[in-house]
Amino acid sequence: MDKVINRKKQPAVLSIKSIDLTNPTIINLDNGIPVYFLKDGTQDLLKIEVAFGAGLANQPKRLVSSFTNKMLSEGTNSYSAFEIAEKLDSSGAYLVTTIDKDYASITLYCLIKHLDNLLPIFEEIIKAPVFPQNELHILLNKAKQDFIINQQKVKYRASVNFPRLLFGEQHPYGQMAILTDFDEITQLDLENYYQSRYHAKYSKIFVSGKIPSDLDKKLNKYLGSSFSKEKQSDFQPDFNLQKTKYKNLHITVNEALQSAIWIGRKLFNKLHPDFIGMQLLNTILGGYFGSRLMTSIREDKGYTYGIISSVVSLKMDGYFYISTEVGTEYSDLTITEVHREIDKLRTDLIPTQEIELVKNFFLGQLIRDLDGPFAVHDKLKAVVLYDLDLKYYQHLIDRIMIITPEELIMLANKYLSKDSLVELVVGK
Numbered sequence: 001m002d003k004v005i006n007r008k009k010q011p012a013v014l015s016i017k018s019i020d021l022t023n024p025t026i027i028n029l030d031n032g033i034p035v036y037f038l039k040d041g042t043q044d045l046l047k048i049e050v051a052f053g054a055g056l057a058n059q060p061k062r063l064v065s066s067f068t069n070k071m072l073s074e075g076t077n078s079y080s081a082f083e084i085a086e087k088l089d090s091s092g093a094y095l096v097t098t099i100d101k102d103y104a105s106i107t108l109y110c111l112i113k114h115l116d117n118l119l120p121i122f123e124e125i126i127k128a129p130v131f132p133q134n135e136l137h138i139l140l141n142k143a144k145q146d147f148i149i150n151q152q153k154v155k156y157r158a159s160v161n162f163p164r165l166l167f168g169e170q171h172p173y174g175q176m177a178i179l180t181d182f183d184e185i186t187q188l189d190l191e192n193y194y195q196s197r198y199h200a201k202y203s204k205i206f207v208s209g210k211i212p213s214d215l216d217k218k219l220n221k222y223l224g225s226s227f228s229k230e231k232q233s234d235f236q237p238d239f240n241l242q243k244t245k246y247k248n249l250h251i252t253v254n255e256a257l258q259s260a261i262w263i264g265r266k267l268f269n270k271l272h273p274d275f276i277g278m279q280l281l282n283t284i285l286g287g288y289f290g291s292r293l294m295t296s297i298r299e300d301k302g303y304t305y306g307i308i309s310s311v312v313s314l315k316m317d318g319y320f321y322i323s324t325e326v327g328t329e330y331s332d333l334t335i336t337e338v339h340r341e342i343d344k345l346r347t348d349l350i351p352t353q354e355i356e357l358v359k360n361f362f363l364g365q366l367i368r369d370l371d372g373p374f375a376v377h378d379k380l381k382a383v384v385l386y387d388l389d390l391k392y393y394q395h396l397i398d399r400i401m402i403i404t405p406e407e408l409i410m411l412a413n414k415y416l417s418k419d420s421l422v423e424l425v426v427g428k
Contacts, residue, residue, distance in 0.1 A: 259427025
């Protein structure tokens with residue numbers, strides 16, 4: 001007889017104390033590119049990602065990084081953009097290019113049975129892009145129109161101006177495109193940037209899914225030789241440039257019905273010993289739906305539909321920010337309330353019950369973020385690209401478990417004083 005479950009009795013709540021992260025198999029191709037294999041999947045699917053040190057911070061000219069990355073699959077020595085798209089579609093494969101401040105990636109999702117047909121195409125896209133002028137013209141025109149439309153959105157303008165406010169517009173992390181930049185990008189710009197950043201020296205490969213036993217040999221065959229002319233660029237980003245002279249900035253948009261508000265500061269990346277503590281403190285402040293900022297500014301005051309805070313880790317730096325959009329009449333009230341909530345973190349010990357709740361949420365979210373081989377792939381990449389130990393996530397759990405209210409109030413006073421924060425308002 002099956003055991004009857006007592007629905008009146010609450011199930012036991014267990015703490016997350018360890019994490020069973022699949023260890024990758026690591027090899028080096030003949031050209032020195034490291035490959036990280038995560039064999040963890042039951043479906044006949046593969047994700048192959050090639051990451052290059054070709055992010056926005058490495059570009060000698062605004063927009064060059066993003067358009068070089070976008071144009072990789074727009075034509076090669078052997079295939080036109082149409083032929084590439086047709087071959088991918090006929091195999092049920094999916095190709096995506098992504099870029100952030102530090103890295104650019106091109107990723108192939110495919111069924112294992114089509115891998116032999118797709119790898120030669122993937123090789124061509126990575127090794128022999130030609131950046132056709134007609135395709136570039138189309139992409140530039142579309143991006144320019146999108147840029148013009150986005151300039152009317154206070155949320156977009158705040159998101160692109162905030163790094164400039166933190167780092168300065170000449171800093172690699174602070175540069176911001178302007179409309180005329182779209183008219184100054186040339187095919188030669190992309191070719192030169194490709195040759196300087198898209199080669200083995202700046203590359204890492206990540207593979208996840210149900211990995212065939214001979215995939216290492218196949219990857220070495222198609223991606224193990226040299227590619228691009230490995231031309232050294234004269235441009236080297238200077239991450240020591242001083243930040244902007246502005247403390248606060250208000251960008252007026254007369255027709256705006258809402259104001260976008262960003263408050264934050266330059267901080268540090270995940271290599272810093274205080275980063276994990278700041279992650280937990282940030283979660284309490286504005287990092288989840290039950291956070292203090294959401295409770296105060298959304299639930300109690302009704303100023304906004306949502307407000308978040310986050311700590312962002314970059315390769316060479318990092319920052320903290322709070323972001324929301326409110327009716328223009330509530331801008332000053334919202335800023336006052338944000339600082340009031342931050343002041344509470346600096347003056348009052350956070351109740352143990354609240355800390356335990358947030359710790360459980362934080363660690364539960366980490367476990368959810370590791371659900372499935374492709375999700376683990378992304379977490380692995382996040383530590384490898386920072387040259388961190390593969391035991392980083394276990395260290396994170398161990399550290400979160402022992403953080404005390406006294407440590408959190410110390411961090412709040414150390415990093416969240418009002419004088420250290422900058423404010424950006426885009427709207428009326």
